[in-house]
Amino acid sequence: MKIIExxxxxxxxxxLKRPTQLVKDIESTVMQIFSEVDRKGDEAIYKYTALxxxxxLKSMVVSDxxxxxxxxxxxxxxxxAIKIAKSNIEKFHLxxxxxxxxxNTSKGVLCWQEKRAIQxxxxxxxxxxxxxxxxxxxxxxxxxxxxxxxxxxxxPPDSSGNISPEILFSSQLCGVTKIIKAGGxxxxxxLTFGTETIPKVYKIFGPGNQYVTVAKQLATKFGVSIDMPxxxxxxxxxxxxxxxxxxxxxDLLSQAEHGIDSQVILVSTSKAMIDLVYAQVxxxxxxxxxxxxxxKAIDNSKLILVxxxxxxxxxxxxxxxxxxxxxxxxxxxxxxxxxxxGSVFIGNYTPESAGDYASGTNHTLPTNGFSKSYSGVxxxxxxxxxxxxxxxxxxxxxxxxxxxxxxxxEGLQAHKNAVSIRLKDI
Numbered sequence: 001m002k003i004i005e006x007x008x009x010x011x012x013x014x015x016l017k018r019p020t021q022l023v024k025d026i027e028s029t030v031m032q033i034f035s036e037v038d039r040k041g042d043e044a045i046y047k048y049t050a051l052x053x054x055x056x057l058k059s060m061v062v063s064d065x066x067x068x069x070x071x072x073x074x075x076x077x078x079x080x081a082i083k084i085a086k087s088n089i090e091k092f093h094l095x096x097x098x099x100x101x102x103x104n105t106s107k108g109v110l111c112w113q114e115k116r117a118i119q120x121x122x123x124x125x126x127x128x129x130x131x132x133x134x135x136x137x138x139x140x141x142x143x144x145x146x147x148x149x150x151x152x153x154x155x156p157p158d159s160s161g162n163i164s165p166e167i168l169f170s171s172q173l174c175g176v177t178k179i180i181k182a183g184g185x186x187x188x189x190x191l192t193f194g195t196e197t198i199p200k201v202y203k204i205f206g207p208g209n210q211y212v213t214v215a216k217q218l219a220t221k222f223g224v225s226i227d228m229p230x231x232x233x234x235x236x237x238x239x240x241x242x243x244x245x246x247x248x249x250x251d252l253l254s255q256a257e258h259g260i261d262s263q264v265i266l267v268s269t270s271k272a273m274i275d276l277v278y279a280q281v282x283x284x285x286x287x288x289x290x291x292x293x294x295x296k297a298i299d300n301s302k303l304i305l306v307x308x309x310x311x312x313x314x315x316x317x318x319x320x321x322x323x324x325x326x327x328x329x330x331x332x333x334x335x336x337x338x339x340x341x342g343s344v345f346i347g348n349y350t351p352e353s354a355g356d357y358a359s360g361t362n363h364t365l366p367t368n369g370f371s372k373s374y375s376g377v378x379x380x381x382x383x384x385x386x387x388x389x390x391x392x393x394x395x396x397x398x399x400x401x402x403x404x405x406x407x408x409x410e411g412l413q414a415h416k417n418a419v420s421i422r423l424k425d426i
Contacts, residue, residue: 156183
């Protein structure tokens with residue numbers, strides 16, 4: 001990890017860059033695969049599955065028999081843990097339900113808003129070095145609560161043509177409609193255009209590598225919505241001398257082990273704490289099974305010393321972290337002051353891992369600075385708001401002239417006439 005002391009504000013932009021490629025660098029590859037999937041459908045999906053996942057499939061649909069066999073392979077203790085996490089996630093997302101909003105904006109003019117589920121959604125679940133079965137819970141549970149009718153899950157197969165038993169167990173537990181063995185750009189393309197096997201969906205959810213992230217962004221060009229640009233994982237910690245250096249190091253490493261393009265940052269007003277965390281990271285990393293991955297991510301990460309909490313907060317809001325941990329004596333200052341973050345974890349006993357698995361909050365969050373404008377996945381991510389209005393004769397008399405004057409001023413005579421013809425009858 002690089003230690004940076006009191007960086008100048010004009011250097012923050014360069015200092016806080018993510019170790020990721022730009023969209024323009026990989027867009028051509030994505031567009032090539034999109035074009036082929038659009039033209040050739042399943043044929044292209046099978047081709048790229050063989051190329052990227054090293055397996056030639058006879059069918060990309062996961063059968064009921066495969067799911068039954070997968071369930072048997074998941075240890076009962078883990079099944080129980082997944083069910084506990086499911087319960088907590090359900091509680092938190094059920095609490096996000098809102099009532100219909102109704103208001104009489106004028107006498108005789110009733111307006112209201114109701115929410116409707118997005119009917120067809122596609123979920124992308126990574127199944128590489130870390131099969132993210134926890135993401136199945138995070139996406140399917142709110143989709144079910146919202147009332148989505150079709151929930152299509154895509155996940156890349158391993159070299160034997162299988163998807164992780166834990167992913168299949170979680171999918172079956174939560175109620176996925178259809179599971180497809182397809183990953184990467186080709187899976188996003190399949191959900192975007194539809195193929196003989198993969199249904200076309202209205203919105204795509206889920207994290208992935210840089211190629212998946214760009215593929216999701218490009219899907220929006222073809223009329224498909226996405227949850228957010230969710231790419232490589234990242235974590236920023238603010239800590240002072242009241243923090244536990246060993247805990248902080250463990251949190252930094254928990255995100256570093258996600259992938260070589262993950263990034264973790266510690267910001268502190270204490271040089272002593274930075275030195276302690278640096279030592280702890282070097283100590284703990286050697287015991288990790290994913291040492292090689294974590295080491296490369298750590299090489300891209302930073303320990304930043306600043307003079308004041310005010311500077312720290314400004315820097316953090318500029319970075320806009322996916323995950324933000326607060327371990328300071330004056331934690332309220334950062335709780336009240338943070339405006340750009342995906343999810344916030346407060347205190348020495350709130351590890352980021354809790355949000356990843358079982359506290360109940362959603363772990364599908366905006367990365368790469370997108371928390372400046374995007375929220376993490378929540379119940380409303382699976383819903384649309386539709387407005388309604390009902391106007392009586394008296395109501396139209398009350399607002400009719402207003403409409404006529406505004407329509408005429410905009411030069412839209414037919415708009416005015418639609419009101420005038422009714423007012424004459426009244």
